[in-house]
Amino acid sequence: MTMRVAVVGGGMAGLAAAHELASSGVEVVLFEGSDRIGGKLRLGSVAGVTLDLGAESLLARRPEALDLIHEVRLDDKVVNPETISAAIWTHGGLRPMPPTVMGIPADVVALAESGIVEGALDPHVLPVPDGDVSVAEFVSARLGRDVLDRLVEPLLGGVYAGHAARLSLRATAPQVAALGADLLAGATEARAKATASGPVFAGLVGGVGQLPAAVASTGGIEVRLDATVRSVSRRPDGWRLAVGPTTDVDLCDVDAVVVAAPAPAAARLLAEAAPDAAFALAAIDYASMAIITYVFDEPPAFQGSGLLAPPVDGTFIKAATISSNKWRWVADTGRTVIRASVGRAGETTLLQHDDGDLSARALADLRSAFGALPDPLDSVVQRWGGALPQYDVGHLDRVDVIERSVAAVPGLEVCGAALRGVGIPAVIASGRAAARRLSDAGTLDA
Numbered sequence: 001m002t003m004r005v006a007v008v009g010g011g012m013a014g015l016a017a018a019h020e021l022a023s024s025g026v027e028v029v030l031f032e033g034s035d036r037i038g039g040k041l042r043l044g045s046v047a048g049v050t051l052d053l054g055a056e057s058l059l060a061r062r063p064e065a066l067d068l069i070h071e072v073r074l075d076d077k078v079v080n081p082e083t084i085s086a087a088i089w090t091h092g093g094l095r096p097m098p099p100t101v102m103g104i105p106a107d108v109v110a111l112a113e114s115g116i117v118e119g120a121l122d123p124h125v126l127p128v129p130d131g132d133v134s135v136a137e138f139v140s141a142r143l144g145r146d147v148l149d150r151l152v153e154p155l156l157g158g159v160y161a162g163h164a165a166r167l168s169l170r171a172t173a174p175q176v177a178a179l180g181a182d183l184l185a186g187a188t189e190a191r192a193k194a195t196a197s198g199p200v201f202a203g204l205v206g207g208v209g210q211l212p213a214a215v216a217s218t219g220g221i222e223v224r225l226d227a228t229v230r231s232v233s234r235r236p237d238g239w240r241l242a243v244g245p246t247t248d249v250d251l252c253d254v255d256a257v258v259v260a261a262p263a264p265a266a267a268r269l270l271a272e273a274a275p276d277a278a279f280a281l282a283a284i285d286y287a288s289m290a291i292i293t294y295v296f297d298e299p300p301a302f303q304g305s306g307l308l309a310p311p312v313d314g315t316f317i318k319a320a321t322i323s324s325n326k327w328r329w330v331a332d333t334g335r336t337v338i339r340a341s342v343g344r345a346g347e348t349t350l351l352q353h354d355d356g357d358l359s360a361r362a363l364a365d366l367r368s369a370f371g372a373l374p375d376p377l378d379s380v381v382q383r384w385g386g387a388l389p390q391y392d393v394g395h396l397d398r399v400d401v402i403e404r405s406v407a408a409v410p411g412l413e414v415c416g417a418a419l420r421g422v423g424i425p426a427v428i429a430s431g432r433a434a435a436r437r438l439s440d441a442g443t444l445d446a
């Protein structure tokens with residue numbers, strides 16, 4: 001008898017879990033609440049150019065995303081950025097980002113020349129605490145507020161849309177904790193090693209948003225769209241899912257379940273089967289944000305990949321990527337493409353602006369930073385409500401509770417960005433590991 005597994009959530013974590021399960025001969029049905037798969041990966045058309053409106057690049061130093069790309073035969077589309085030289089937009093201008101490890105300066109001369117930090121650094125060599133602390137507490141005690149505010153904070157804002165004062169050092173910046181007591185010496189050494197190990201990022205010609213469909217079409221996965229899972233209940237011989245609108249619920253019986261939905265939905269689904277996990281998941285906060293993509297018919301004077309804006313400077317945008325400088329395939333469209341991102345954790349009013357207002361305000365910032373830009377041919381505002389989980393101090397303890405609670409329930413797994421990493425490789429790893437745990441536990445043996 002072929003075992004049947006339900007995967008709840010069609011983002012990259014759920015798709016990776018489904019792919020892993022289908023590859024091992026299990027029948028997989030993937031329930032996606034919205035009308036499309038991909039979650040935070042999404043393609044859209046702006047002025048007739050198909051572009052990523054969500055995630056747009058992959059960390060190439062972790063193997064999981066590139067391995068999956070290989071398995072779904074998208075290798076021939078893998079590319080590395082033409083440039084990753086970003087600027088920090090501060091003190092009234094674009095200042096070249098000096099080499100850093102997650103914002104920790106790896107070259108103090110380049111830092112001084114950049115003008116990002118005013119005055120000389122006054123570094124303190126302090127032991128790395130055993131327990132967790134906030135990134136802000138850790139960095140400011142060792143390198144001062146300016147390094148925190150103008151380098152580390154904008155970088156973290158780019159990845160987590162969060163605030164260093166809340167974010168866990170252990171969960172969001174383990175590479176910073178690993179630099180040791182002397183952060184500057186540690187960063188200089190780590191950076192030298194990293195430079196020798198090839199490109200940091202990769203993308204796909206045509207956009208990373210092609211990956212979800214490629215994974216879903218590899219076979220063995222039945223995808224059901226507009227299929228919100230409302231509850232997951234344990235039965236004597238497996239699991240029952242209630243799917244769809246409350247007025248027309250469809251019941252689906254399966255042998256095992258992988259929950260790959262964001263934390264608020266996962267908390268509701270696990271409430272009955274794994275209440276401790278549900279409680280811990282419910283406590284994970286999310287940041288909302290928006291990406292505004294503009295297409296112009298003239299290039300900007302700035303040649304780099306984009307900018308990061310320190311929140312301390314109070315700008316509307318928090319980052320911008322000049323996609324047509326960063327990716328050759330975008331430049332080859334003959335258009336200039338710039339993505340601006342707005343929104344950080346707790347900034348609830350910002351996203352209440354309508355699309356026209358968001359687009360105009362972000363464009364005003366782009367013009368202040370990059371200089372003259374013509375009116376765009378087109379722009380698209382993509383809102384990402386509940387975009388990025390916030391790994392607060394103590395996050396990894398919370399994840400331990402979630403994992404232990406779920407591990408105690410045979411035939412149930414959980415994965416996704418809420419747990420151990422928000423990047424695409426991390427969520428793919430999380431999805432595949434969840435699928436493997438089901439196989440290893442013997443749950444899927446007929």
Ligand SMILES: Cc1cc2nc3c(=O)[nH]c(=O)nc-3n(C[C@H](O)[C@H](O)[C@H](O)COP(=O)(O)OP(=O)(O)OC[C@H]3O[C@@H](n4cnc5c(N)ncnc54)[C@H](O)[C@@H]3O)c2cc1C
Nearest residue numbers: 009011012013033039040055056057229387416417423424
């Ligand atoms: C704007 C933006 C840009 C980013 N850029 C990058 C980048 O360039 N590189 C990078 O590595 N990472 C990037 N990230 C992070 C990364 O894309 C995400 O963390 C990751 O894709 C999340 O994958 P996931 O599968 O865990 O969750 P999601 O992508 O959120 O997928 C979860 C899915 O579950 C569905 N769902 C929810 N509830 C239910 C339910 N009850 N029943 C059925 N389905 C349900 C949702 O509709 C969704 O499709 C970015 C994130 C954002 C928001």
